Amino acid sequence: MILTKKDLRKWQESMFTPITAQQSRAILERFGEEPTPYEWTEQDIAIQIRNYLECGEFVKTMLDDGKRYTLPPGVEF
Numbered sequence: 630m631i632l633t634k635k636d637l638r639k640w641q642e643s644m645f646t647p648i649t650a651q652q653s654r655a656i657l658e659r660f661g662e663e664p665t666p667y668e669w670t671e672q673d674i675a676i677q678i679r680n681y682l683e684c685g686e687f688v689k690t691m692l693d694d695g696k697r698y699t700l701p702p703g704v705e706f
Contacts (some may be wrong), residue, residue: 630669632660640675646682659687 637656641648648656660674677687 630671630674631663632657632669632674640678648682652682656681 634653634657637648637653640646656678659677660669663669681687
């Protein structure tokens with residue numbers, strides 16, 4: 630799944646979350662293309678947008694035991 634401007638606008642409206650133009654550009658840059666040969670899920674995108682808006686950066690995923698999740702080569706959160 631990729632994220633379009635229209636998708637981001639719908640997400641913003643449904644979550645009542647203000648997103649600046651700079652944040653919008655960063656989010657669309659990150660999720661506007663699939664990380665070939667993998668693809669983003671809707672959950673990946675939603676979690677990362679929330680993290681980005683709260684922390685100002687895309688947060689790396691952690692496993693339940695607190696260890697950092699190993700991403701496939703070429704995929705970087």
